[in-house]
Amino acid sequence: MSLPDAFDPDAPAGALDGLFGLPDDPEQAAVLVMSVPWEPTTSYRQGTAHGPAAIARATLQVDLHDVETGDPWRHGIARVEAQLDIEALNARACALAEAVHLAGGVDPARAELVAAAAEVDALSEQIRDEVARFTGACLDHGRIPAIVGGDHSVPLGAMIAAAARHPGLGILHIDAHADLRVAYEGFRYSHASILHNVLEQAPQVGPVVQVGLRDLSTRERARLQSDPKLHAWLDAELGLALAQGQTWAELSAQILAPLPDKVWITFDIDGLDPSLCPRTGTPVPGGPSWREALFLLRALSSSGRTIVGFDLCEVAIDDPDDPTDAWDAIVGARLLYKLAGHALRTQASSTEIR
Secondary structure, eight states, X not given: OOOOTTOOTTSOOOTTSOGGGOOOOTXXXXXXXXXXXXXXXXXXXXXXXXXXXXXXXXGGGSOXXXXXXXXXXXXXXXXXXXXXXXXXHHHHHHHHHHHHHHTTSOOXXXXXXXXXXXXXXXHHHHHHHHHHHHHHXXXXXTOEEEEEESSTTTTHXXXXXXXXXXXXXXXXXXXXXXXXXXXXXXXXXXXXXXXXXXXXXXXXXXXXXXXXXXXXXXXXXXXXHHOTTEEEEEHXXXXXXXXXXXXXXXXXXXXXXXXXXXXXXXXXXXXXXXXXXXXXXXXXXXXXXXXXXXXXXXXXXXXXXXXXXXXXXXXXXXXXXXXXXXXXXXXXXXXXXHHHHHHHHHHOOSTTOO
């Protein structure tokens, strides 16, 4: 990536700089990031639409040298603007969805709720198609696409586009929830349905490995037990294995074993211990620690597989104008840099990425 001669990676980032204080130069960057501030189906607490902007601000606080992946900044990490006005679409969809949320879901006898949910689904399809367009263009030009949500419905189009280009694509899904509901509250494109929709709309997808699950419906549990594509690691089972003496390194190897050569990472921040992400929309006690999650990413990037792209969703901020309301964004920004570094590590021949 071309950088100014005076660029100092150890200097403080300026407020007007791009992500991580780097130039926003999509023509040169290896990792292209699209923000998708979208959350109409968020069913408990909102704030994820503020996540992308808050993460972007917090990236200026991240040191550019990473002890695990070297210097990802040298390859470039740049923002790409969506062609749609996602903020306007989100405002419209959230207004429509509010009545559905207040009613506890769509009542088929209430035509206005049925119509509202149908319009939210139609707007969600626009988001799906925009994310698919961006992801496909990145992959077609040899770049690494990164999607930052928003709620976890956001990356559907990304996984559809990636699977179309890499048949058999594996998915590493880190989440407190299985996200296998056919619909939730009447929304077909709910954040609780993302993996169901991926499996329905991207038949080229191969094994899906889910890590940290601890909040399931009975139907989701039955599907986990019956669908051969799904390889679920429940948080309770991981905790029991650790208590009985297995190491996280041993478990990580078992977790990653079903994944093929090409992998997409879909990372819902509520998959982590909620002390790391207390403002996320649906926090659940338990989950991998920061060190455990990073070890799993390192094990993946050391395995010979290629991370073709990734998404990071459900980082939420209560008040986007309050600079002290930043812990979740700080965690999100550092996780974004780690994900970029590990993805680059699997694709770069340069010794700059170790």
